[in-house]
Amino acid sequence: GEDVEQSLFLSVREGDSSVINCTYTDSSSTYLYWYKQEPGAGLQLLTYIFSNMDMKQDQRLTVLLNKKDKHLSLRIADTQTGDSAIYFCAESMDTDKLIFGTGTRLQVFP
Amino acid sequence: EAQVTQNPRYLITVTGKKLTVTCSQNMNHEYMSWYRQDPGLGLRQIYYSMNVEVTDKGDVPEGYKVSRKEKRNFPLILESPSPNQTSLYFCASSHQGTEQYFGPGTRLTVT
Numbered sequence: 001g002e003d004v005e006q007s008l009f010l011s012v013r014e015g016d017s018s019v020i021n022c023t024y025t026d027s028s029s030t031y032l033y034w035y036k037q038e039p040g041a042g043l044q045l046l047t048y049i050f051s052n053m054d055m056k057q058d059q060r061l062t063v064l065l066n067k068k069d070k071h072l073s074l075r076i077a078d079t080q081t082g083d084s085a086i087y088f089c090a091e092s093m094d095t096d097k098l099i100f101g102t103g104t105r106l107q108v109f110p
Numbered sequence: 111e112a113q114v115t116q117n118p119r120y121l122i123t124v125t126g127k128k129l130t131v132t133c134s135q136n137m138n139h140e141y142m143s144w145y146r147q148d149p150g151l152g153l154r155q156i157y158y159s160m161n162v163e164v165t166d167k168g169d170v171p172e173g174y175k176v177s178r179k180e181k182r183n184f185p186l187i188l189e190s191p192s193p194n195q196t197s198l199y200f201c202a203s204s205h206q207g208t209e210q211y212f213g214p215g216t217r218l219t220v221t
Contacts, residue, residue, distance in 0.1 A: 048209075
């Protein structure tokens, strides 16, 4: 069955880069997403990548996809305290159903 | 403003007392979905609806019901809540195949 895994915690210093990793099992995934959840709030879509792409960059965010290893990563450059949140990766196939990872709690310290 | 709204935002109830969490979207989206979020488990889909009068089970449907009588509304019904349904619930909507918009969440505690 489908499974998406992430490490639970990541702590970085302000100004450094953060890299959040995700592995998935279903090779038929069409889209892979990164969502951000701030305390007490819903999920906000940060970025997504089609499965036929290797990389996508959007300002401070870089998504890398390694289809062979079924590995997805999100790099946040120049991490700020406002980036502290839970980050979820998610996959979907040709439907609207999202399969979420467990979430990675990013803590940014001064 | 395009949004998904949920009510209530917080609810504490007792075992067995029927409750309904409402979800409404103003974007004319066909697809709506309910998720529950639990620590260490991420978000899991409870039910979804592809359009009016079309609903189907997600991964964890036991103990829940839904209805989709109108396009904008997708209420989640717990006929007889139990403590293991204590969780954070999210409603989401989208046009098929596009970005899903999430509501702000409903934190439910069943004692």
